[in-house]
Amino acid sequence: MPGTFPPNPPTLSGDLLTIHRLLQSPRQVSRRLRTLKDLRFVSDLILTGRLRSSGGAVLAEQSEPLRNARDARSIAPGAEYPRDVPGTGTAILAAVRKWGQAVRLTDEEIKRSVYGGQVVDRALRKSVNTVISKVDQLTLSVVAAEVTSTQAAKAAWDASTARMWRDIALAAAKIKGRNEGYVPDTLLMSDTKAALMMSDEIIAQLRRRETLDNPIYTGELDFIGPYKIVTTVEANLPTDDVWLFDSTQLGGMADEAEQDPGYATNDNGVQVKTFRIDNHDAWDIQARRLTVPIVQEPYAGIRITGTAS
Template sequence: MSYTYPVAHPTGTLTTEQLHLFLSNRSLIARRVADITKMRFIADYLLQARLDATGGGIFYETGEPVFSSEDPEAISPLGEFPLVVLDDGTVASAKTDKWGLDTMVSDEKIARQGRTYVDRGILRVANTIVRYVDSVAMAVIQSKVTSTFTSDEWASAGAAVEAMISVQGERADLGLGLELDTVVLRPTQYAKVIRLLVDDKALPREAGETAVNGSLPVNALGLTWATTPHFQGANPLLVDRDQLGGMADEKLGGPGYASAGNFGVETKSIRDEDAEGYKLRGRRVTVPVVLEPLAGVQLTGTGL
């Protein structure tokens, strides 16, 4: 999965008439929002399970054991196999919230500033929704991932590798099939790590221009390094994206709403004849869910 900043801006110009047609077409609006927000939700990147919250909520199990309470037995020819009852995890529930925002685009702005102003309005709505949903998701992850690992200060790429291998070994010993391979950092921490990797010549050749092209995440030392300004935790996180959890989205439907996929921002363009303009609306109805708290660990003592 790609997760790239910055998202490329569109090229080409549209006439005033074409922009009015564009704002009247819900499918085109949805596709434009999807292009702008593509892979920008850190929430969707870290919580990769796509969960259905039809009805406004979801029940799920956390900490479900991967072993049965009984050991297997030697079976004689035509013998019966022992039957064991598998233990369940802890049942939890989560309720979706609807996060949304409107902005107005006047006929005057369309005529005078064209597509630039329309895109700026869409971008403002989309960015705000992304920021808020990501902030909520990161807060949930941080509150659920409570286990910690104290490492020596990361004065070199080797020190970082030693810490990661130690954590991965501890999780492997639990026999849960976890593969913690993604590090999540605040932007300032990420900058320090990139400097370590560059100074120690630990970046793979194809990632050598990371510092100037802004591509995220970076793959180095057998790990994926990602950052987001919406993560405010003091300690970097090491997670297994496949098992950590998911985003539970609810599709409310409603006249005029459209989205470019099954999940993500839903959009609606509402023509206001009295004001002579368009109300651009975006919303996402979702809740972040951590299914396996042990699929992540907080890294303390790094000195980042």
């Protein structure tokens, strides 16, 4: 019979040999990582720019003016256009750091599990999640330090007098009012705040009811108005506030682009490498990300304060 092309990837159905072959192949580890779709950085959702590092550092401009210093003028027929020099921002230099962790997976753990692949998946998931949590904490602390604009909420979001949509609309108006071309598009909040918003009676009354994307059916609130909702655990947030950003302007992540030998790279920038430790009958699985967050436009974000009781 003719073979299937492309061939199916190896399965993890308890076959010890197949599992060891997977751990020896960076390509197969990379495939396995792609199946863990929920391992995503908050960092990349709010700092969507991609900056190129060189020599272990990245050079960028902060608060670059979006308009020239001189106003446009009326020009007589045949006259020369008035000239201006484009404004530049403040140069910032940041060093790329390597954030990572290694775990050990013994042969006994693999072969004594009914599905040895589950043991591998758990080890990969925990290692990648640990890197994600650390990088997100770092990114959000940088964002909190740079984004100083605030908008006070009418009331705590768990109070009966809360006006969540008005709080968001006023915060968006303050960003747009800077007249720098910012268009806020992303809300960042804790899972608890998202649950309060999803169950808020006022917002529920404004929402379309006869639709299957209603949170009462999906259990998720992905958007409110034009704003994408990004959630994270409260421990990752520097303050228990709600944040609104223009994610296209706020900044970016500068990752070390070069890939070292033996590493499998995931779509989210995490690199994973496996080592056979023969004298311990075990494998070491290490995950890392070489990156640094850069906030280029601090006024493209705002913090909505007073949302916590």
